[in-house]
Amino acid sequence: MNVGIVGLGLIGGSLGLDLLAQNEENYVWGISRNPETCKQAEAIAVANVASTDIEAIPDRILRQTDIVIICTPIAAILPTITNLAPKLPSNIIFTDVGSVKAAIVEPASKICQQFGQRFVGSHPMAGNTLQGILAAQRNLFQNRPCVVTPSDDIAAFEKVRSLWQLVGMNVYECSPEEHDRAVASISHLPVMISSSLIAACQREEDASILKLAQNLASSGFRDTSRVGGGNPELGRLMAEYNQSALLRSLHTYQKSLQSVIDLIENEKWEEIEAFLANTHRDRLFYVD
Secondary structure, X not given: OEEEEEOOOHHHHHHHHHHHHHOOOOEEEEEOOOHHHHXXXXXXXXXXXXXXXXXXXXXXXXXXXXXXXXXXOHHHHHHHHHHHHHHOOOOOEEEEOOOOOOOOHHHHHHHHHOOOXXXXXXXXXXXXXXXXXXXXXXXXXXXXXXXXXXXXXXXXXXXXXXXXXXXXXXEEEOOHHHHHHHHHHXXXXXXXXXXXXXXXXXXXXXXXXHHHHHHHOOHHHHHHHOHHHOOHHHHHHHHHHOHHHHHHHHHHHHHHHHHHHHHHHOOOHHHHHHHHHHHHHHHHHOOO
């Protein structure tokens, strides 16, 4: 498969590593705003060729490209497609890796249609708190879920599906709206809850107690606060581009938290234990 990767950070870099490592017939060209990133991408075999300018990629390579994957932050996806589409052949399929889909899929499809191209939305659910080309790693996507949104162009949909299956992902099909509601609950909501946990701990007014808490914090706090200590820009974009679904999840969580507060205030210890027994059971549906 011949692909272009725009944005050579953790996701784009890891995708390039896997594609080039698994089959010498695969070809990857990359685009990054940073010239040093382009050099590093070529040096560590993320891309066969990488540049800051699409026009520096030879025409013969662009003509042979199957898919262009936009691996930029959410806010840059549509501007990037707008910039690239006129410079690429009409047979190109675009996809993305954004964690929201409703705000991206329809406008991206309209942009691509102007140039006889196709767009299929993607969201590979893989990653960690690291950033940049040097965070790229092999097998990042192995056995992880990936959403691919439906398309009227079955061939384009299947091509994008095959890309993610090629790097070991379990592909699910759902509408952009269904994706955003599901991801709000299990990805975007935890970021806001985890961030709020950190902020709540920092509001301890007694400096000696705050310092003691910081010294005592161990694996439990590390696990529950991890996503709250992630990329601030990414968290803001989740809230901005998935506002409606995230607010829905936050209000649901707020009601659940208030129920716990009520149980504790009223000393309903058996009901607290029953609540925790239910969450102990239900967690298995999310984490195997």
